[in-house]
Amino acid sequence: MNQEIPYKIYLEESEMPKQWYNVRADMKNKPAPLLNPATLKPMTPEELGQVFCAELVKQELDNDTAYIDIPEEIRSFYKMYRPSPLVRAYCLEEKLQTPAKIYYKFEGNNTSGSHKLNSAIAQAYYAKKQGLKGVTTETGAGQWGTALSMACAYLGLDCQVYMVKCSYEQKPFRREVMRTYGAAVTPSPSDTTQIGRKILEEFPGTSGSLGCAISEAVERATSLEGYRYVLGSVLNQVLLHQTVIGLETKTALDKYGIVPDMIIGCAGGGSNLGGLISPFMGEKLRGERDYQIIAVEPASCPSFTRGRFAYDFCDTGKVTPLQKMYTLGNGFIPSASHAGGLRYHGMSGILSQLYHDGLMEARSVGQTEVFAAAQEFARVEGILPAPESAHAIKVALDEAKKCKETGEEKTIVFGLTGTGYFDMVAYQRFNDGQMEDYIPTDAELEAGFATMPEIEA
């Protein structure tokens, strides 16, 4: 063991980022603009301002400013639970007997259980600053809803959460955490919105999806005075806030002169992956250094690996703007047997463009092998990972095992986005040998694609 590098690298407060990094500024091919579905023209700030806070609209549309100041109040909140540790996985390396050096950036040491709090506090802060009464949102695995509840409780904002029904049922305790933080939680689809009632009529037995819940939350926000909608992933603004993950990681690595060969992250909507890789991708885009960057997604919801790069709605109810992204079609609803998050039909526009331009790769992995990796990791590194995070673990383990075969001393960095304490129903299924591996058929994918709007990009 190289004892010079500690098990956990914690930055000093003074080393924490004071600015977010906007990777779009360094992209030659910018992500395509959001389109108004009625006119097929780019959404104006005024149009977006009806749904989102004004300052967040500015961030959403800003493709040019490389560094954006993090307001002092948000930095104070970050200090409450950040910096997160960059962990050298000495125990895992020893268990695997690999020459690879494995690091993971662990975002689970806060009650939301994930990185989601990084953007939740930013979005809640701008909502508060705009004088709003509250915000609405959707949540899948429950991490984003919890994070937003925490941020709103801190700032004294009302928080209304639409929770994907299958998560609501699998994770009753998530709801109670959100309630403890004062949020109102509704299972989606619900009869509290027009779009929810319509979806329930069409698919009475549906277990819901992020796409449905987004539709409901947007409708709710626009029908209430003094409310706006906030989103936990996909959007440019969210990736921007999440760059604190990558910036801290880079500072910690630089401090010890460590240069990673590959960076691995799980991808649902892309917020964690985008945040983690941004500073590294920036170097790559500027031609300063090359990295292998790998997005890992579930085989049951394979937006990158089997989706199409095209304009699509961000939600199932088709109430949002159109975004150009890798998508399975807004009507695609992943199997209920898939645990946790990463159930989104689309993908961040930024990551989609980077993937399309060959700047990163993607892999899809099956559910059972993901939980096996989670268990292997938990037993040596002491952290029970979220199923989402375990997708990245699976590929990190694969790569470390390859290094054992080849003898290569690669440096692997992966994002450990969160903890699995609220995913024990899924772990129990795995422990009992009853985990299912669902892979959509080509016909099922075609049915999803058929729900996409026909637009000449």
Add this chain to the structure above:
Amino acid sequence: MNQEIPYKIYLEESEMPKQWYNVRADMKNKPAPLLNPATLKPMTPEELGQVFCAELVKQELDNDTAYIDIPEEIRSFYKMYRPSPLVRAYCLEEKLQTPAKIYYKFEGNNTSGSHKLNSAIAQAYYAKKQGLKGVTTETGAGQWGTALSMACAYLGLDCQVYMVKCSYEQKPFRREVMRTYGAAVTPSPSDTTQIGRKILEEFPGTSGSLGCAISEAVERATSLEGYRYVLGSVLNQVLLHQTVIGLETKTALDKYGIVPDMIIGCAGGGSNLGGLISPFMGEKLRGERDYQIIAVEPASCPSFTRGRFAYDFCDTGKVTPLQKMYTLGNGFIPSASHAGGLRYHGMSGILSQLYHDGLMEARSVGQTEVFAAAQEFARVEGILPAPESAHAIKVALDEAKKCKETGEEKTIVFGLTGTGYFDMVAYQRFNDGQMEDYIPTDAELEAGFATMPEIEA
């Protein structure tokens, strides 16, 4: 805000303790020896060695050695999840508008969710070193069982856990975490032991207690070849291992020249409190410095505040040695309506002696006010505390609010032993306004005392 002191003080690896501190070495009145209930003579190392690992017996009986080396392997494991942060509660201070300076040592950033891992790895390590096949134990809230499962998974030891039945039912997911780490979990009382069958016959509807579960685990260990019993609290050895909490806290405070006025911890069997206060108590015992030290216990299980200082069995089935301690009687079973841990009838012998000698004080608090404090804390400090830990929060908040009235700038340090992610059934009861406050009547206490052996101490 005093920005010179960071929100979180993390020690460097090189500053982490290399030795545990044995407070007994500085106690003028040593804790009374464990007695053999058959002979009423002090237990010999040979007798104790039938139940406990040899090295742990040595630590249990050592009243003289002030510092005991932490083996290198245990220190490596500690580095996986330690040092734990000493947090300056800036957000809480601001919310309370108190001149008090509040710090908490947060032990919840590991998957066991608490400080219990500190002793679990030590006990599992000595079991492994002795060539044993496995260990048995009991668990109340489930934190100790989880911690031991993690330690055993890491070292490749078999782990059999008797879980107090009411916790087993309230916390199905705790069981799954333990299973994920490879442990076998049995609700107690069970029909897998003689003593369990006897208790079930006598009290068919019992929701169990730590005292019952201890009896079963001890019986199990002594009936299996190559097994020993390990205990998560109460014992001298456990307090010894837990002094890493206090030693880290003291080093962190010293680093910034901070001298606390009071130190507060929750007390069930006393492991967290004993570990936290030991180095400070040592200074007090040696006459170097004075501190106000407060143990906080639930009003429903008030060993210190309403118990008797006398010899008693450590378990309900009367299979353990006799220990002189503050006790409610081994037959006392706390109300099932009391959430989480701190349900033990007795108390650490070390803490009992210190309390008896007037070196620390104790307070009992009601369940509803404890959850209200937990919620208040969670909303500003971002951590959802374990109900056990919230007992300490309640008194810390009380003291900070007193400071607001008096204008005193007291420095308060409390132990935040863990997180409440597996206590959402109890939080839900609180959120729904259905929490119960149970306080035993004098007659109920008398019935408990009547189960104690009559011994002239």
